[in-house]
Amino acid sequence: MSILVNSDTRLLCQGITGSAGSYHCTQMMAYGTNLVAGVTPGKGGQVFNSKVPIFNSVKEAVKETGANASVIFVPPPFAADAILEAIDAGIELVIPITEGIPVRDMIAVKAYLDASGARMIGPNCPGIITPGQCKIGIMPGHIHTPGRIGVVSRSGTLTYEAVGQLTALGLGQSSCIGIGGDPIIGTRHIDAMKLFNDDPDTDIVVMIGEIGGSAEEEAAAWAKDNMNKPVVGFIAGATAPPGRRMGHAGAIISGGSGTAEAKYAAMEEAGFHLSRSPAEMGKTVQGLL
Amino acid sequence: MKIHEYQAKQILARHGVAVLQGHVVTTAEEAATAAEKLGGPVVVVKSQVHAGGRGKGRFLGDVSDADIQAVLAGAEEVPGKGGVRVVKGAAAAAEAAGDMLGKTLVTKQTGAEGSKVNTVYIEAGCDIARELYLGVLLDRDVGKVVVMASVEGGTEIEEVAEHNPELILKVHADPITGLGAWQARELAFGLGLTGAAYKSAVKFILKLYTAFMAEDCAMAEINPMVVTGAGEVVALDCKMSFDENAMYRHKANLEMRDFDEEEPSEIEAGKYDLSFVKLDGNIGCMVNGAGLAMATMDIIKFYGSEPANFLDVGGGATEEKVTAAFKIITADPAVEGIFVNIFGGIMKCDVIAAGCLAAVKEVGLTVPLVVRLAGTNVEEGKKLLNDSDLAVISADSMADGAQKIVNAVNAAKGA
Numbered sequence: 001m002s003i004l005v006n007s008d009t010r011l012l013c014q015g016i017t018g019s020a021g022s023y024h025c026t027q028m029m030a031y032g033t034n035l036v037a038g039v040t041p042g043k044g045g046q047v048f049n050s051k052v053p054i055f056n057s058v059k060e061a062v063k064e065t066g067a068n069a070s071v072i073f074v075p076p077p078f079a080a081d082a083i084l085e086a087i088d089a090g091i092e093l094v095i096p097i098t099e100g101i102p103v104r105d106m107i108a109v110k111a112y113l114d115a116s117g118a119r120m121i122g123p124n125c126p127g128i129i130t131p132g133q134c135k136i137g138i139m140p141g142h143i144h145t146p147g148r149i150g151v152v153s154r155s156g157t158l159t160y161e162a163v164g165q166l167t168a169l170g171l172g173q174s175s176c177i178g179i180g181g182d183p184i185i186g187t188r189h190i191d192a193m194k195l196f197n198d199d200p201d202t203d204i205v206v207m208i209g210e211i212g213g214s215a216e217e218e219a220a221a222w223a224k225d226n227m228n229k230p231v232v233g234f235i236a237g238a239t240a241p242p243g244r245r246m247g248h249a250g251a252i253i254s255g256g257s258g259t260a261e262a263k264y265a266a267m268e269e270a271g272f273h274l275s276r277s278p279a280e281m282g283k284t285v286q287g288l289l
Numbered sequence: 290m291k292i293h294e295y296q297a298k299q300i301l302a303r304h305g306v307a308v309l310q311g312h313v314v315t316t317a318e319e320a321a322t323a324a325e326k327l328g329g330p331v332v333v334v335k336s337q338v339h340a341g342g343r344g345k346g347r348f349l350g351d352v353s354d355a356d357i358q359a360v361l362a363g364a365e366e367v368p369g370k371g372g373v374r375v376v377k378g379a380a381a382a383a384e385a386a387g388d389m390l391g392k393t394l395v396t397k398q399t400g401a402e403g404s405k406v407n408t409v410y411i412e413a414g415c416d417i418a419r420e421l422y423l424g425v426l427l428d429r430d431v432g433k434v435v436v437m438a439s440v441e442g443g444t445e446i447e448e449v450a451e452h453n454p455e456l457i458l459k460v461h462a463d464p465i466t467g468l469g470a471w472q473a474r475e476l477a478f479g480l481g482l483t484g485a486a487y488k489s490a491v492k493f494i495l496k497l498y499t500a501f502m503a504e505d506c507a508m509a510e511i512n513p514m515v516v517t518g519a520g521e522v523v524a525l526d527c528k529m530s531f532d533e534n535a536m537y538r539h540k541a542n543l544e545m546r547d548f549d550e551e552e553p554s555e556i557e558a559g560k561y562d563l564s565f566v567k568l569d570g571n572i573g574c575m576v577n578g579a580g581l582a583m584a585t586m587d588i589i590k591f592y593g594s595e596p597a598n599f600l601d602v603g604g605g606a607t608e609e610k611v612t613a614a615f616k617i618i619t620a621d622p623a624v625e626g627i628f629v630n631i632f633g634g635i636m637k638c639d640v641i642a643a644g645c646l647a648a649v650k651e652v653g654l655t656v657p658l659v660v661r662l663a664g665t666n667v668e669e670g671k672k673l674l675n676d677s678d679l680a681v682i683s684a685d686s687m688a689d690g691a692q693k694i695v696n697a698v699n700a701a702k703g704a
Contacts (some may be wrong), residue, residue, distance in 0.1 A: 001554060006384070015323040064502040076537075077538075100534045101534035102532055102534045102538075103427055103505070103532045104502060104505050104532065104535060105535075107433060108430070108499075110464070110465050111463075111465055138634060140633065140634055140635075141663050143664060154580060155579060156578050156581075157576075157578025157582070157632045157634065158578060158580030158581045158583075158584050158632065158663060159583035160581075160634055160663075161584070161663075161687065164632065181580070183360070183429045184427075184432045208318065208580070211583070213430070214430060215430075235582050236583035236587060237583040237586075238590070239586040239587050239590045239595070239596055243398075244599075244600050245566075246579060246582070246583050246603040247582060247583075247599065248580070250429070250536065251583065255446070255450065256447055256451070277582035277591045278588055278687060278690065279588060279687045
């Protein structure tokens with residue numbers, strides 16, 4: 001078991017013929033992900049890597065292949081439209097990797113998403129992986145190993161750092177989910193925590209946050225009353241100055257809110273096991289076993 | 290992307306939001322002409338810098354260091370003249386503008402280095418009956434645009450939120466139907482407005498929301514929004530910034546970028562698509578990924594030093610980008626050591642190692658350099674570093690790297 005994706009996931013990729021899309025689809029296929037279709041409007045009928053059929057629309061791809069998840073590598077000006085197309089075609093899990101989608105576009109997407117039954121991970125995210133079964137996104141597959149630790153983080157490489165530490169200590173992962181660094185995202189920390197809490201094959205969760213917004217506080221408040229598994233927490237950006245955007249569009253302390261200090265306090269209040277140094281995430285998990 | 294008050298007001302005027310008449314000037318002579326054109330009993334001479342708190346700001350060289358410190362601490366009463374002045378007549382306007390232009394204004398928000406005043410806005414005076422607050426921005430928690438209003442105009446909204454949160458009224462715009470007139474009415478009535486002022490405010494609120502959406506703003510704040518003696522609602526000040534992800538569809542707004550308001554090293558980094566923020570510490574960092582870059586800053590602090598910058602080289606860094614990053618980091622005289630922390634995913638460690646070596650050869654290296662590599666092709670990368678004759682210190686983990694750079698810098702200082 002795991003959360004959201006496994007060996008039964010039937011993935012399609014929107015933007016499969018672009019440079020990022022084709023590179024990462026090749027990597028995902030090599031990992032063993034069941035990539036059943038690609039979509040590039042105007043290139044329907046072609047075949048990707050001599051194996052994966054390409055369609056003109058998501059609707060057509062779903063009808064022909066039974067795809068139930070979509071990973072999106074479409075450039076920012078067209079990404080919101082691609083997300084809407086996937087939701088409209090009945091895709092259950094939509095994962096836009098694209099960085100740089102305008103906020104105004106995402107406000108509309110979120111409203112559409114909330115009214116549908118679909119789930120979105122991202123945008124501006126590394127994706128999700130269930131080690132040994134299914135990799136959807138841009139993370140390096142080889143650093144992961146199957147196991148019972150769940151990982152949720154906004155960032156890409158910081159997630160890899162956590163996973164690298166766990167794997168080095170012989171601690172495998174159930175699923176690792178990068179929820180994205182934008183101000184408006186589909187799956188938030190709290191949603192990932194709920195999924196891990198309900199997953200019988202996850203024993204401990206590593207929750208990695210960063211400055212900006214209040215998603216970590218929200219997740220901690222929920223976990224305080226509802227989480228029945230230990231959580232290890234780390235927040236990036238304790239040294240970030242207020243008012244400056246730290247790479248991610250959402251990583252900014254504004255008006256005194258969104259500080260690392262406030263997030264650590266909320267996690268402490270919820271009984272999380274804090275890793276104050278980013279180098280101690282794996283060891284903190286190990287200490288709980 | 291931030292813009293100046295006068296630019297924001299041009300945008301507001303285009304969308305039918307009520308603003309006062311004004312002229313942008315860059316010399317004292319132009320200020321006199323502008324004041325004459327505007328007429329009226331008084332005009333307002335306003336320094337154009339991106340930071341807020343201009344009225345209570347003071348100019349470097351005008352007042353003592355202690356007074357500048359008081360400004361930075363947010364003191365209410367500081368001797369000397371501020372960055373916004375109400376004056377009578379053309380001669381006084383020229384004198385005030387001439388006094389501001391070319392000087393550096395320090396406000397609570399600029400930091401001690403302040404901002405140089407290159408332009409001044411001469412605006413018509415206004416008969417103020419009430420000062421209110423109106424702001425439009427994204428509410429991240431619900432993923433909707435929120436319009437906030439308050440009777441506490443002229444005060445920073447963060448302060449109101451902290452001390453009198455009940456004085457902030459909020460309505461959320463529906464993503465599909467937009468801001469309803471009924472919501473604008475709710476805010477206007479909530480502010481205690483009646484008659485002409487009420488009608489004027491409803492129109493003002495709706496038009497400001499339209500402008501916010503049409504221009505892909507990140508923030509549009511009118512503080513204060515004033516009610517005049519005649520019951521007109523107008524924007525006395527305006528702070529506006531844009532969503533940087535949406536600039537591709539607003540080429541004209543992109544022209545409003547003022548490079549003088551930005552850190553030169555950050556402008557240089559932007560040319561190479563590097564995400565860079567200058568900080569005050571002594572250890573330069575080069576990292577891939579924003580989250581790991583922040584965590585790297587944190588771990589440097591954890592081991593007792595301070596980061597000199599945030600730098601995310603991105604997922605597909607080339608040798609050219611790595612070299613540019615090195616140049617930017619080493620150009621900062623405060624940098625006493627460099628920590629490269631790479632977790633290779635898409636990026637291959639051998640490529641980054643080769644890039645580091647090439648950069649060091651080109652740029653030269655006068656400070657200790659610690660490189661930590663992990664992930665894709667890590668062994669090939671480490672071999673490249675170890676086989677080179679350059680004094681690169683290799684680290685096995687993030688903690689190991691952070692300790693090594695902090696120790697190396699301290700040792701170099703002690704020697």
